Amino acid sequence: MVAAPSEETMAEIRLPAERKYDAELAALARTDRGARPPGWALSPRAVETYVMGGDAPVDGVTITPKYIGDRALVQVAIATLASDRALMLAGEPGTAKSWLSEHLSAAISGTSALVVQGTAGTSEEHIKYGWNYAMLLAEGPSERALVTSPVLRAMREGKCARVEEITRTSSEIQDALISILSEKQVAIPELGQVVSAQRGFNLIATANTRDRGVNEMSAALKRRFNFVTVPVVEDLEQEVAIVTRREAELRADYQVGAAPPADLARMLVTVFQELRAGLTKDGKTKVKTPAAVLSTAEAISVLFQSGILAQSFGGGSVTAAEVTRSLVGAIAKENADDVKVLREYVETVAKGRPGPWKELHAATKAHVRG
Ligand SMILES: Nc1ncnc2c1ncn2[C@@H]1O[C@H](COP(=O)(O)OP(=O)(O)OP(=O)(O)O)[C@@H](O)[C@H]1O
Ligand SMILES: [Mg+2]
Structure with a gap:
């Protein structure tokens, strides 16, 4: 007979960054004296330390390096996220674009979970909102029947949303993102509501340069991003x-x-x-x-x-x-x-x-x- 896994042997394979490194994030937050951009959990300097690792323990906690590479690149990425522009991490496959995006959002917003995986099938529901149809039929459009997307939640809560593999999404989705990024608003006409992004909202997209051309990004969308190219390590x-x-x-x-x-x-x-x-x-x-x-x-x-x-x-x-x-x-x-x-x-x-x-x-x- 095969025993069922006990509580002790049950464990998640992979914890999100904010849980795996919660002690590091908490120590940085406790000691952070820098100015925090509105809606941010940490100052830009503390986010940098979290990502690159610290020279000395912070409040007794060693800050391990997450991204190993160019510090200047990480600084530009962090500064972008404090600005009105969104961040695009572009580069060859396997260069830690998604990894960096996860850690940046964990450090800045305390969560890396507001993520949309870009595919050819990504629809507006994934970046705006959809409905729980059973509830919609039962009680008409209501807040309860609304199914919010990670992007809409990030706007409401003033957090970083992540869009993975943005170049794989259709041009309709890319156009919808343009309006979100320029207006920082999403209208929900069914509820007579307009969701305005709270301070702290921004977007981190990743794009694989080998996939470019699948859906070449429009110039209008590119203008809303600062591009940071994550290099292949040669050393x-x-x-x-x-x-x-x-x-x-x-x-x-x-x-x-x-x-x-x-x-x-x-x-x-x-x-x-x-x-x-x-x-x-x-x-x-x-x-x-x-x-x-x-x-x-x-x-x-x-x-x-x-x-x-x-x-x-x-x-x-x-x-x-x-x-x-x-x-x-x-x-x-x-x-x-x-x-x-x-x-x-x-x-x-x-x-x-x-x-x-x-x-x-x-x-x-x-x-x-x-
Ligand atoms: N410079 C680096 N520093 C730390 N980890 C790295 C670095 N380069 C690659 N890795 C590791 O490589 C793994 C894959 O990285 P990730 O999935 O983020 O790549 P990616 O650039 O998003 O690739 P893809 O384009 O295929 O989605 C991660 O475990 C990450 O830790
Ligand atoms: Mg990736």
Whole structure:
């Protein structure tokens, strides 16, 4: 008989930022002496510290870095949110756009939950309001029958709303957002009501530059945003730091997997950077670039999966064999030919390198067909 999960073993996989880091946010709020823009839970400086991490503990609480990268970029993003303009985080896949959007809204508004996922099917109800039809039929239009969207709630409560993957939404939705962003109002004619945004309301959108063109954003909508481009990390040490930190956090959240040795993590990130750039780090050897997106996010998940493979089916500790097996899955996403690109890379680059690279070469020969 399989026992039902007890209360103790029941736990949410992933807490929203404002709950996971509630101690950090509370400590920052207690000690924050800076001026807070109207409707904000923290001052811009404290939001920055929350996102980038602190040098020293704040009121006994260590402020961990969330986004690892350019501080100036984060400052511009925060300043934008205090202005009349909305914030657009644009960039390649897996560069932490959604991650940054979640943490910014958690720090500024105390919630990251007011989010709309942009898809081709996103309708006006998702950004304005809809109705509970049973109640609408029973008692006519009323506040109780109204189903508010996350954006409308953010306007009423003076908080940050988030629109993910905005470029995937139809032009009608983009037009509706233009009117919300310029007028900061939504009319609900059925109730004879106009909702005016409270101070503190703003919008954070994310857009994947690889998806552009699906629904090219109108110039009118672009004008309502400040664009902040979230870059792909090119520095090896920095990307290794991001990947190892986030992999360790995932391992703690999911409570599964073995810790990968540092030299394997480093090798994996090097492989990603060299394949992405089409050039080895020493600038000497050109390599083919696969069609698959080799983002930082992808590197994190390859490393995490290697740990699970090692723990579940391997000898317990992560070796190049597990890394290779997960790497192939990440690379073969777009087309099977990419596996050939990996093989070629391993033959020309990995073979001559010491340590785990030799194992990578051997494991690729053993595990990778094509
Ligand atoms: N510079 C970074 N600092 C901290 N974490 C990062 C960084 N780059 C990537 N990550 C991690 O990568 C993961 C994926 O990031 P996220 O989902 O935000 O990417 P994205 O840019 O929204 O991608 P997509 O365009 O595919 O939606 C997150 O776990 C995030 O922590
Ligand atoms: Mg995203």
